[in-house]
Amino acid sequence: MNIYIKGAGVISAAGNNSDPSFLAEAPGYDTHRLNAKEPDYTAYIQPMQLRRMSKAVRMGIGASKIAGQQAGIEKPDALSIGTAMGCLQDTEVFLSKMIDQQEQMLTPTAFIQSTHNTVGGQIALLAGCYGHNLTYVHRGHSFEHAIINAQLYLHAHPHHQMLVGGIDELVDSSVKVLTATGVYREGNSTEGILHTAGKGSIAGEGAGFFIASAQPAPGALRIKGLQIFTTKDAALVSEKMNGFLAQQQLQQDDIDLLISGWNGDSRTKPVYDVLHQQFSASVIAGFKHLSGEYATASSFGLAMAAHIAGTGMVPGFCRLGSAPARPIRNIILFNNYMHYFSMWHICT
Amino acid sequence: MRHKAYIVNTGVITAIGNNTQQCKEGLASGKNAIGKPRFLQTHWQNEIPVAEVPLSNDELAALAGVSSGWPRTALLSAVAVKEAWQPYRESAQELRCGFFSANTVGGMDLTENVYKDFKETGTLSDIPSMVSHECGAITELVAGHFGIHDFVTTISTACSSSANSIMMAAQMIEAGMLDVAVAGGADCLSRFTLNGFNTLMILDRQQCQPFDNNRRGLNLGEGAGYVLMMSEKAAGQCNATPICSVSGYANANDAYHQTASSPDGIGNKLAMQQAMAQAGITPAEVSYINLHGTGTANNDSSEGKAIESVFAGQVPPASSTKSFTGHTLGASGGVEAVFSTIAIADGILFPNMRWQTQMEDISWKPVTEMRTGLDIRHVLSNSFGFGGNCSSLVFSKFNA
Structure with missing residues (x-):
């Protein structure tokens, strides 16, 4: 795989990367739910249009605009988007009304905006983008599949620019259901996520969008490898990682930075304990205490890789290990959402 | 080197039949399956006809050999996947297999x-x-049951969803990333979708009449359709006979409106042109178009005009099989890929049912009778949806 990231845009609970102070200060919270801190969108979206947009659509368009600005590209040739849950807010609005009003006197707006491809459709509409446009909705691999699709597309269209993004929004019901099923837990704090373990993680949401190309460019991040798998067997993970490093022709010592998807969930603690031990000579940075946990949070991880590559600094409040700082060339991003795992090899 | 992706088997369930053979018979006999739902509980029961699969969840589960507690979309999916995949499951054991399912x-x-x-x-x-509310959860249930795990994905681009899963499967086989793929999609009827489409005022209160001047809207349907695809090498190893190849595919966007098609079908044109270009065929070489043909005033007009322009007046035989199955949404591209494969394998064309009056804004009309004994070499299948998503696939007869 050879995908060059020419621009990144992220909107998250830790703010957005068009803000110069993005990731400059340690987060502090005591909450069970990390809502995205949304920017003032009026720089990107007409107020009339903005009023009709749900959070998922706003965040997606906002993040895509930031990525486009970074890359100096106003209109991508194609789109590839991952969202596990789609537009939950509008889905719930329509569902509630349908039930409360016993299927009568309903209006179409929420239904129209409830489809999973709404974000992709709206971005294409606003940018006048007639190209390829796909939306992946495969749980914890939705964003990864959007990247694999980018690989296929850019191979066939080597001179195109593709907008690739991951997005998910939280609503009360999803937090409730995912808390009941053990994905999320109640009573969290910053410290709690990074340094202690309990059943479940902290609820999060956000959008991470990227301008991807098959052509290198100065300062562009390069995704050199991506491997995905599902497993409920923690013992398998280390074997998978070793296989991935071998496939990428990497020695352990080559890895300068591990961006770790550790999310404070005691069930995956054995996985991350082994992983963090294996990478103890590398700088290790966590991000789930910033983004919160959601199915497409790896898009935040990738945006963080871009941010670190750009600034050359790993924020102290992300550090998990004690290895000394070193110049960053090879990054491994390791993430899981439930039993969905991904391993990325990213080069600066 | 790129490896062609061949279709070697199909699996389908719709209101007109529980498998490929039954659907073929239903298409040939003009089976009329659009009417009052038995299983969907809705306020609109007596007012809005649908094309419901005439089996309960328990009956579907028994047919597929899975739990009846699954969402109905997963049950429909499992029935069709079983038909397509089961005969080759064992022989494909050592190969890299993917499952591309849309809903x-x-x-x-x-x-x-x-x-x-x-x-x-x-x-x-x-x-x-x-817990199985997510689209991806449906795919996960079915993939887990049938033991397909090398690559498993779910695509959701409204009505073009399963055409896109076939496209991605073809790409991954061509790139040598997979040897075998089950690709298509499923969707069940739900009150949510029925009421949603009803608010858009595009549901026909009678049986739909795609491409008729007096068309009133679409009928929602439910079902699942999958093609089993293999590289030539994998087909050899599995002793499977290629029926046709997925020779062309394209995904474009209309970038006009969230739910409506542009008047001239910009996205439709782009998708058809690019798919044919990729297949390396000229419009004159297309033997049959399986239309998106929902039956709404706007959809059929845009598609009709786009076809007229792309085919420069020489429009090949075309029909909308949604007049039999209703619009099965995320399943429709898969269902219609199966019908396209039948058309090629058996040399038959299915009629566009209930067509009566020539549309005023186009100069061509769909096929209205069953035609047999034909040499169908290239089929163009259209799937256009909300969000401006437009996809076209080209299926080409093996060794054509």
Whole structure:
């Protein structure tokens, strides 16, 4: 795989990367739910249009605009988007009304905006983008599949620019259901996520969008490898990682930075304990205490890789290990959402 | 080197039949399956006809050999996947196999039944009905049951969803990333989608009449359709006979409106032109077009005009099989890929049912009678949807 990231845009609970102070200060919270801190969108979206947009659509368009600005590209040739849950807010609005009003006197707006491809459709509409446009909705691999699709597309269209993004929004019901099923837990704090373990993680949401190309460019991040798998067997993970490093022709010592998807969930603690031990000579940075946990949070991880590559600094409040700082060339991003795992090899 | 992706088997379930053979017979006999639903519980029961699969969840589960507690979309998916995949499951064991499944409703049929209770009382006993709400959960259930795990994905681009899953499967086989793929999609009827389409005022209160001047809208349907695809090498190893190849595919965007098609079908044109270009065929070489043909005033007009322009007046035989199956949404591209494969394998064309009056804004008309004994070499299949998503596939007869 050879995908060059020419621009990144992220909107998250830790703010957005068009803000110069993005990731400059340690987060502090005591909450069970990390809502995205949304920017003032009026720089990107007409107020009339903005009023009709749900959070998922706003965040997606906002993040895509930031990525486009970074890359100096106003209109991508194609789109590839991952969202596990789609537009939950509008889905719930329509569902509630349908039930409360016993299927009568309903209006179409929420239904129209409830489809999973709404974000992709709206971005294409606003940018006048007639190209390829796909939306992946495969749980914890939705964003990864959007990247694999980018690989296929850019191979066939080597001179195109593709907008690739991951997005998910939280609503009360999803937090409730995912808390009941053990994905999320109640009573969290910053410290709690990074340094202690309990059943479940902290609820999060956000959008991470990227301008991807098959052509290198100065300062562009390069995704050199991506491997995905599902497993409920923690013992398998280390074997998978070793296989991935071998496939990428990497020695352990080559890895300068591990961006770790550790999310404070005691069930995956054995996985991350082994992983963090294996990478103890590398700088290790966590991000789930910033983004919160959601199915497409790896898009935040990738945006963080871009941010670190750009600034050359790993924020102290992300550090998990004690290895000394070193110049960053090879990054491994390791993430899981439930039993969905991904391993990325990213080069600066 | 690129490896061609061949279709070697199919699996389908719609209102007109539980498998490929039954659907073929239904298409040939003009089976009329659009009417009052038996299983979908809705206020609109007597007013809005649908193309419902005439089996209960228990019956579907028994047919597929899975739990009847699954969402209906997963049950429909399992029935069709079983037909396509089971005969080759063992021989494909050593090969890299992928499952590309699309849907738009996920587990909404179960969620909408418990949502009120969940919202009002906050009871956790409703949670089991909601855990498979996500579209991806449907795919996960089915892939797990049939033991396909090398690559498993879910695509949701409204009505073009399963055409896109076939496209991606073809790409991954061509790139040598997979040897075998089951690709298509499924969707069940739900109150959510029925009421949603009803608010858009595009549901026909009678049986739909695609491409008729007096068309009134679409009928929603449900079902699942999958093609089993293999590289030539894998087909050899599995002793499978290629029927046709997925020779062209394209995905374009209309970038006009969230739910309506542009008047001239810009996205439709782009998708058809690019798919034919990729297949290396000229419009004159297309033997049959399986139309998107929903039956709404706007959709058929845009598609009709786009076809007229792309085919420069020489429009090949074309028909909308949604006049039999209703619009099965996320399943439709898969269902129609199966019908396209039947057309090639058997040299037959299916009629566009209930067509009576020539559309005023186009100069061509769909095929209205069954035609047999033909040499169908290239089929163009259209799937256009909300969000401006437009996809076209080209299926080409093996060794054509």
